[in-house]
Amino acid sequence: MTNYPKSLDHGSLTQVASGVHCVRGSFGMGPGMTIGRTMTVVDTGDGLALFNAVRLSESGLAELDALGVVKHLVKLSDSHGIDDPFYADRYQPAFWSLPGAKLDKLEADRSLGEEGPIKEGVTVDYGDTAGWREGAYWVPMGGGTLVTCDAIQNCADTEGANFLGRILTSAMGFKGGVVVPPMWRRFQKISGARVREALSGLMDLKFENLVTGHGPPIVGGAAALVRSAIERVSA
Numbered sequence: 001m002t003n004y005p006k007s008l009d010h011g012s013l014t015q016v017a018s019g020v021h022c023v024r025g026s027f028g029m030g031p032g033m034t035i036g037r038t039m040t041v042v043d044t045g046d047g048l049a050l051f052n053a054v055r056l057s058e059s060g061l062a063e064l065d066a067l068g069v070v071k072h073l074v075k076l077s078d079s080h081g082i083d084d085p086f087y088a089d090r091y092q093p094a095f096w097s098l099p100g101a102k103l104d105k106l107e108a109d110r111s112l113g114e115e116g117p118i119k120e121g122v123t124v125d126y127g128d129t130a131g132w133r134e135g136a137y138w139v140p141m142g143g144g145t146l147v148t149c150d151a152i153q154n155c156a157d158t159e160g161a162n163f164l165g166r167i168l169t170s171a172m173g174f175k176g177g178v179v180v181p182p183m184w185r186r187f188q189k190i191s192g193a194r195v196r197e198a199l200s201g202l203m204d205l206k207f208e209n210l211v212t213g214h215g216p217p218i219v220g221g222a223a224a225l226v227r228s229a230i231e232r233v234s235a
Helices: 056-068 084-091 164-173 182-188 192-200 224-231
Strands: 016-017 020-030 033-043 048-051 070-075 094-097 122-125 133-138 143-147 154-157 176-177 207-212
Touching: 020 207, 033 056, 033 143, 033 164, 070 122, 143 154, 143 224, 176 224, 192 224, 207 224
Parallel strands: 048 070, 070 094, 143 207
Antiparallel strands: 016 020, 020 033, 033 048, 122 133, 133 143, 154 176
16 A cells, blocks of 8 residues: 555544544644544445545544445535545445536545435535635535534634643634634635525435544534534525
């Protein structure tokens, strides 16, 4: 197997809802700075789908394999993907991405849109912005579970971050529970009503649970928190 970025510290797979798990890991953001990140694993009925891939250790991969066979790899955002090649090589899954996504070393063989890796799943595409391509994915498990990447984050704790990461992420606005982070808005060059327009596809979705690309999952009452986060920065 090719040399890929090594596995960093991570926790165990945790159940969010029936058929939905997540694992919290780490990412080297820059020299001396580590932040937390989160991978979501969904049982599609014919295998597993990975969202916001985080490379796991050998023991973590054994946990993953115990859940089922990885059949789908899903890229929700141009901003995440460093560990996609590792999983593509190891499992040879179908690789899903939004139309126009930046894929670096991989080629998507499936386009996220009306079709997706999960029966009854829904793709929410944030559309063309000045920054990177990004979307979210809704699955019916657990009364509805929304998987996001960077646009919606649950900044409820700093698990996975080192001291510098904790200080700098807080200073950059990654705090306060469910948020539309200032950095995301700045890179996308949107503010006010334009934020609500980009994320409008999330406003009327019905879901109980939320797993974001960073931070802990929310089980129960997640839709109201997401709507509130969008409304706070859309005035």
